[in-house]
Amino acid sequence: MRKQIAAANWKMNCTLTQAEELLSKLAAAEINVTENRISVIAVPAPYLILAQQQLVHKANVFVAAQNCYSKKSGAYTGETSVEMLQSIGTAYVLIGHSERREYFHETNSLLADKVNIALEYNITPIFCCGEALDIREANTQNEFVGRQLEESLFHLTAEQLQKVVIAYEPIWAIGTGKTASSEQAQEMHAYIRSALAAKYGSSVADSISILYGGSVKGSNAAELFAQPDVDGGLVGGASLNAEEFTAIINALK
Ligand code: PGA
Numbered sequence: 398m399r400k401q402i403a404a405a406n407w408k409m410n411c412t413l414t415q416a417e418e419l420l421s422k423l424a425a426a427e428i429n430v431t432e433n434r435i436s437v438i439a440v441p442a443p444y445l446i447l448a449q450q451q452l453v454h455k456a457n458v459f460v461a462a463q464n465c466y467s468k469k470s471g472a473y474t475g476e477t478s479v480e481m482l483q484s485i486g487t488a489y490v491l492i493g494h495s496e497r498r499e500y501f502h503e504t505n506s507l508l509a510d511k512v513n514i515a516l517e518y519n520i521t522p523i524f525c526c527g528e529a530l531d532i533r534e535a536n537t538q539n540e541f542v543g544r545q546l547e548e549s550l551f552h553l554t555a556e557q558l559q560k561v562v563i564a565y566e567p568i569w570a571i572g573t574g575k576t577a578s579s580e581q582a583q584e585m586h587a588y589i590r591s592a593l594a595a596k597y598g599s600s601v602a603d604s605i606s607i608l609y610g611g612s613v614k615g616s617n618a619a620e621l622f623a624q625p626d627v628d629g630g631l632v633g634g635a636s637l638n639a640e641e642f643t644a645i646i647n648a649l650k
């Protein structure tokens with residue numbers, strides 16, 4: 398069975414004191430996780446080591462970085478390399494979040510390089526894709542997301558692709574309180590899986606976790622996660638509240 402994943406994305410939030418408080422609540426929370434039902438917490442870079450220390454005793458809970466650079470090392474002031482992430486034991490990294498694409502002009506081809514280097518260092522990329530409102534209104538979301546997958550992932554071998562997690566996050570639903578309906582989420586997830594199957598075959602496509610992101614909350618998580626092709630969520634705002642995020646983890650199927 399493919400992994401079901403509740404991933405938190407703290408984005409650029411929390412002071413050290415707030416991060417410590419949230420981590421200690423998560424460390425104490427009663428969460429129902431197993432090897433196939435996991436949680437991943439993407440914290441700001443300054444708190445990666447702290448998060449790993451605080452959550453080390455929590456089985457099936459992993460820490461993620463929110464970004465990495467595409468080069469191994471060198472004169473790239475302000476960037477974080479995957480070699481650094483690997484050296485501190487980071488297991489996952491978000492790649493291509495829509496905020497990175499929009500505010501930092503990250504292109505599909507740069508993201509392909511980031512996916513490659515993460516895999517090279519055995520860090521699982523959580524590759525984000527998703528369309529803006531105008532694309533949804535023009536009903537061209539499948540073509541748009543298809544192109545994101547093609548240009549950033551489809552150069553991978555099947556073996557490499559099976560190490561990637563995909564997160565579908567419609568931009569119009571991020572931080573807006575406007576969740577895609579569970580039917581809209583299922584429809585796009587099924588489309589993504591069919592695109593993976595067309596390129597890599599259905600057994601590879603069936604093994605890949607596809608998360609939904611965009612205003613996931615404790616109150617809507619179970620309905621979204623119950624969809625056959627929705628394998629969990631990538632959660633922004635609601636992940637800053639330990640009780641709310643605990644409810645989301647426990648809504649995984
Ligand atoms: P949101 O963010 O849950 O606050 O909508 C999701 C995301 O951007 O990953």
